[in-house]
Amino acid sequence: MTAWTDAAHAQVDLAAVLGRQRDRESAARTYARSFPVVPVHAEGLRVTGADGREYLDCLAGAGTLALGHNHPxxxxxxxxxxxxxxxxxxxxxxxxxxxxxxxxxxxxxxxxxxxxxxxxxxxxxxxxxxxxxxxxxxxxxxxxxxxxxxxxxxxxxxxxxxxxxxxxxxxxxxxxxxxxxxxxxxxxxxxxxxxxxxxxxxxxxxxxxxxxxxxxxxxxxxxxxxxxxxxxxxxxxxxxxxxxxxxxxxxxxxxxxxxxxxxxxxxxxxxxxxxxxxxxxxxxxxxxxxxxxxxxxxxxxxxxxxxxxxxxxxxxxxxxxxxxxxxxxxxxxxxxxxEQLPARAASLGERLLTELRVLQARTHCIGDVRGRGLMLGLEIVDPTAAPDPLGARPAAPELAAAIRTECLRRGLILELGGRADAVIRLLPPLTITDAEADSVLNRLGEAVTAAERGANR
Incomplete structure (x- = not known):
């Protein structure tokens, strides 16, 4: 990845920028509430914030960035x-x-x-x-x-x-x-x-x-x-x-x-x-x-x-x-x-679905794993609640939000959707590499485990 050396942005006061946004922009803002990040550099899957931290972006402009950030x-x-x-x-x-x-x-x-x-x-x-x-x-x-x-x-x-x-x-x-x-x-x-x-x-x-x-x-x-x-x-x-x-x-x-x-x-x-x-x-x-x-x-x-x-x-x-x-x-x-990226999305998506189902099996709060290609979702549920006749448990929006927060702490950006905002959504660029996909899975797995542990305290 190209080193970020923009001297003008290197002096960004993160707290001041976020504070001015809070004071100037409407109450309808959404992503800014979930991600207190000020991006200053981006390439492919990776985004660097004004604080110098690097994030893996699995939101990708809500699916806009098919080739990731700033593709050549x-x-x-x-x-x-x-x-x-x-x-x-x-x-x-x-x-x-x-x-x-x-x-x-x-x-x-x-x-x-x-x-x-x-x-x-x-x-x-x-x-x-x-x-x-x-x-x-x-x-x-x-x-x-x-x-x-x-x-x-x-x-x-x-x-x-x-x-x-x-x-x-x-x-x-x-x-x-x-x-x-x-x-x-x-x-x-x-x-x-x-x-x-x-x-x-x-x-x-x-x-x-x-x-x-x-x-x-x-x-x-x-x-x-x-x-x-x-x-x-x-x-x-x-x-x-x-x-x-x-x-x-x-x-x-x-x-x-x-x-x-x-x-x-x-x-x-x-x-x-x-x-x-x-x-x-x-x-x-x-x-x-x-x-x-x-x-x-x-x-x-x-x-x-x-x-x-x-x-x-x-x-x-x-x-x-x-x-x-x-x-x-x-x-x-x-x-x-x-570059046959649709076929790549299909094959990598199947692998990710398989790995996410392994994560589902070793944790307790993932009710369903689904998706197609590189459009994937995990429905987060309350594992302590009784299931309905088809085996579905009630949505757990607070736990889903906690997982999103734990992901951000680990440098992974993803968003929620679905009923009660209880579905973790993955929309990585189609250019994501196998190594990057593994890193996403590892960070997500750690975040789910940490959020579950926090919910059980």
Whole structure:
């Protein structure tokens, strides 16, 4: 790793910087509360704080940093544009950078979608792309209702928030005028039907079809269904491939556009370039952000051309022409493909799942280990509480928070999610080495043991 020698940042007063943030920024800040770190240097998986400590970053910009911090391929693309004198801001005007990015993106997409699609550049964040997808399908179908799932997270703007499942963030704005029908997402550890496994997946799909075919179900004809192939903020819950194929059959049969939110799962994260490729389905709309910008803000939707009924200006955004993000994104997409990083994520993810299950067996508070590729979760539970009929114990959010704190003490950055924020989430860069993965496992194992010991005092 390159030594950090930035003299200006070497004099950072850590306490003063954190104090000014506390005094100046809003109460809505999140990661800053969990990680009292002031990063001043970063490379790959490793982040150096102003205090000189080095951390292993398994948050990676909430999945944004597919290649880790400051990857040479990304920096090279950014420098090339900066040195060329090309415009950095171009609204939605065509530029060589945009043309190159769309080419790189189309080369990675499921072939059936790539063969007949349109790309729309949105505002800079994933939530902007979700809003665009909802607006697109409502315009194309002339309908308003949206089918969404329990545990979902699609963003913080009005429509995206309405489609999300977290009651704590939705409740203050619950009456925002969006008509959403909530459906049960397959969650084996805490099965909503009390049966778990393939039978529960069948019941869930059957319920969806029943609600759509029953003239007295109360469910208005939907403009779209939106889902995540692996729920991220919801607790790292992969959808079963068979269930997803059945959902695609149901929506296709009834002419309901299927929107798949791949903001966090895309660009190799789950062991395929796009998470929908595990099941072989082709959605009508893909929502993309985070890693597609190579660490810079960029969001797009890719959709079947038959849905393209918008008038000019129907959905705009000042910062949809981020040229640096397009250059960094194109470089990232091509590097991920050329280096076969999705396959690497799949194989390393399987090894990590195996090791995490060993950790589960030798500790007491890990109720479930799950994930796909390098998108992994450990559900932390109260080992002293009685299990439910399926063997699931109550969530232990305080213990999960203690594990996160113990990880930070050992130089490991990771975050929580899921119900009651009781799921430890791992989202390392796809470039993580075997040795770094071993270090992550060791630090996490020590943290779980220490937190359990502290809870038992």
């Amino acid at each position: 391929v990304v920096l090279g693309a950014i420098r090339r544009v900066l040195d060329s004198g090309a415009p950095l801001h171009a609204l939605d005007i065509s530029t060589p950078e945009k043309d190159d990015f769309t080419t790189a993106l189309l080369d990675t997409l499921p072939p059936e979608l790539a063969a007949d699609c349109r790309i729309h550049f949105c505002g800079p964040a994933g939530t902007d792309a979700v809003e665009a997808a909802l607006k697109l399908t409502r315009t194309a179908t002339g309908r308003q209702n949206v089918l969404a799932f329990t545990g979902a997270y699609h963003g913080m703007t009005a429509g995206a928030l309405a489609a999300s499942g977290n009651i704590a963030v939705r409740e203050p704005l619950a009456d925002n005028g969006f008509n959403v029908t909530r459906l049960p997402y397959p969650y084996d550890y805490r099965c909503p039907f009390g049966v778990g496994g393939p039978r529960a997946h069948e019941i869930g799909a059957r319920l969806v079809e029943s609600l759509l075919t029953d003239s007295h179900s109360g469910v208005l004809p939907p403009a779209a269904m939106i889902l995540e192939a692996v729920q991220g903020e919801g607790g790292v819950i992969p959808s079963p491939d068979s269930w997803l194929r059945e959902i695609r059959r149901i929506t296709a049969t009834r002419g309901i556009p299927l929107i798949v939110d791949e903001v966090q799962t895309g660009v190799g994260r789950t062991g395929e370039f796009w998470a929908v490729q595990h099941s072989g389905i082709t959605p009508d709309v893909l929502v993309l952000s985070k890693a597609i910008g190579g660490s810079l803000p960029l969001a797009v939707i890719v959709y079947r051309s038959t849905l393209d009924s918008w008038r000019p200006g129907a959905h705009t955004g000042t910062f949809r022409g981020n040229q640096l993000a397009m250059a960094a994104g194109a470089a990232t997409l091509r590097f991920v493909a050329a």
